[in-house]
Amino acid sequence: MTRLLLIVTTLFLVGNTAWAAPKKKYHFELAAVTVKPEVKADVAKSAAPRVELQVKKALASHPQLVAALDGAPPKSQVDAYRKYLVKKRLAGAFLVTVEVTEASEELVPMDKPNAQRLVVRVGVxxxxxxxxxxxxxxxxxxxxxVKQEVGKKVRERDRQFAWDSAAEVAIADAMTTVFKQLAVPAKKQ
Incomplete structure (x- = not known):
């Protein structure tokens, strides 16, 4: 009896995972990366290219995104473009704009001699x-x-690592929200 219960439970668990629907696929095209005017100009100058690089990496590597639409009709041919998306089994195509809403860099002294902490904040x-x-x-x-311990002098490599890490995590955080929204079925009107 115990053996039968174990077999039925195993089949039930395996059966449930086998019937899970695959996640929808989308196409994202990066339109622009802009910086809010509230962000300091010198920080914005270094933040925008780093954020753009991380966005491009995320769009190219995310498992739910199709990077290129080979053979797609022009976007001006609306019906043909939509039929192409259905044919390629894509749930949608989107023109993506990323805005850097917050970007800052700060050096904070530490109790250790010859040490300080580099703090980089990025919001998108x-x-x-x-x-x-x-x-x-x-x-x-x-x-x-991102908080990174650095020496008395901040090496450019440490600064780049902190900015790239902060941008990567901020983009990943935003993309999580985006895919949660896209997973919700659209309301019928």
Missing amino acids: HILGETIPGRTMGFTGDGQAT
Whole structure:
């Protein structure tokens, strides 16, 4: 009897995971990376390219995203473009704009001699517009703070690592929000 119960339980658990629906796939095209005017100009100058690099990495490597649409009709041919998306089994295509809402760098003294802490903060807002049609598709916000212990002088390599890490985590945070929104079925009107 125990053996039968074990077999039935195993089949039930294996059966449930086998029937799980695959996650939907999407196409994201990066339109622009902008910086809010509230961000200091010198910080914005270094933050924008780092955020853009991390966004491009995320778009190229995310398992739910298709990077290139080979053979897609022009976006101006709305019906043909939508049929192409259905044919390729894509749930949607979006034009993505990323806005750096917060970016700062600070050096904080530490109790240790010849040591200080580099603190980098990055905040982003992601907006996706549907292709074709350019209606609002999703939004997502992400923030990250990276604290790194450095010596008396901050090496450029340490600064780059802190900025890249903060941008990567902020983008990942925003993308998590985006995919949660996209997973919710659209309301019928």
